[in-house]
Amino acid sequence: MTAASPASGNPSILSVRDLITGYGKKQILNDISVDVPKGEIVALIGHNGAGKSTLLKAIFGLIPIWNGQLFLDGQPVENPQPRSLLRSGVAYVPQGNRVFGDLTVAENLEVGGITVTNKQTRHDGIERALSQFPVLRDRLKQRAGTLSGGEKQMLALANALVVAPRVLLLDEPSLGLSPPMITEALSLIQKLNRDSGVSILIVEQKVREVLGICHRVYALKVGKVTYAGPPDELRTNRDRLREVFL
Numbered sequence: 001m002t003a004a005s006p007a008s009g010n011p012s013i014l015s016v017r018d019l020i021t022g023y024g025k026k027q028i029l030n031d032i033s034v035d036v037p038k039g040e041i042v043a044l045i046g047h048n049g050a051g052k053s054t055l056l057k058a059i060f061g062l063i064p065i066w067n068g069q070l071f072l073d074g075q076p077v078e079n080p081q082p083r084s085l086l087r088s089g090v091a092y093v094p095q096g097n098r099v100f101g102d103l104t105v106a107e108n109l110e111v112g113g114i115t116v117t118n119k120q121t122r123h124d125g126i127e128r129a130l131s132q133f134p135v136l137r138d139r140l141k142q143r144a145g146t147l148s149g150g151e152k153q154m155l156a157l158a159n160a161l162v163v164a165p166r167v168l169l170l171d172e173p174s175l176g177l178s179p180p181m182i183t184e185a186l187s188l189i190q191k192l193n194r195d196s197g198v199s200i201l202i203v204e205q206k207v208r209e210v211l212g213i214c215h216r217v218y219a220l221k222v223g224k225v226t227y228a229g230p231p232d233e234l235r236t237n238r239d240r241l242r243e244v245f246l
């Protein structure tokens with residue numbers, strides 16, 4: 001089975017077909033199919049507990065896939081594992097923007113590049129990530145735990161960028177940020193996509209904001225896809241949004 005092309009016409013860099021997974025014996029996701037077209041931002045929206053984080057974890061190989069298939073560039077990925085996915089250019093920023101609070105910004109970035117064995121390549125990756133977030137360059141020796149919420153978010157993103165990913169999986173980057181910071185964080189993500197062409201699958205609870213920056217959106221309701229398509233239909237039609245969401 002191969003992945004079908006999404007509506008935009010851009011080939012899928014990442015596809016999920018008929019994915020089923022859960023925890024222990026409890027099934028959470030039910031036949032999920034998602035496409036991330038090359039160079040696009042794809043949003044995943046849905047209520048708390050819908051299974052959004054579970055889907056990202058399954059894609060990144062943090063929990064086993066019970067059934068279904070993951071494709072990268074149209075090629076099936078057997079038994080996805082975080083390390084091999086990183087090597088294939090897929091990076092993941094978990095919910096909660098985890099950084100190592102006791103380590104400095106510079107040390108966090110070194111950890112971000114831990115799978116890059118060539119020292120020069122790692123150094124170049126760190127420089128490239130820092131060029132996206134100049135504020136972090138001024139704080140290289142500062143312990144990450146003492147950064148502001150917005151700066152921690154930038155560091156979490158920068159850490160993921162060190163490997164020069166082709167696909168970024170972002171789980172609720174706005175979590176814990178103040179409303180102006182949310183807008184700023186999402187603009188940064190949009191800029192990143194425009195500047196580097198990185199494809200992005202972003203989980204967001206801030207629906208209005210994320211619908212403003214994505215090319216395509218999936219809504220998830222109790223483990224099932226209830227909408228897949230352009231964001232405009234949901235942005236302009238509140239009833240439709242409520243229907244797919246609630």
Ligand SMILES: Nc1ncnc2c1ncn2[C@@H]1O[C@H](COP(=O)(O)OP(=O)(O)O)[C@@H](O)[C@H]1O
Pocket residue numbers: 023028046047048049050051052053054055
């Ligand atoms: N580690 C886990 N063990 C058991 N159940 C879990 C675990 N993580 C999440 N769940 C359950 O899976 C469902 C989906 O959770 P999650 O994917 O985190 O939702 P979302 O990210 O959409 O808020 C919820 O019912 C949640 O309680």
Ligand SMILES: [Mg+2]
Pocket residue numbers: 052053054095172
């Ligand atoms: Mg979640």
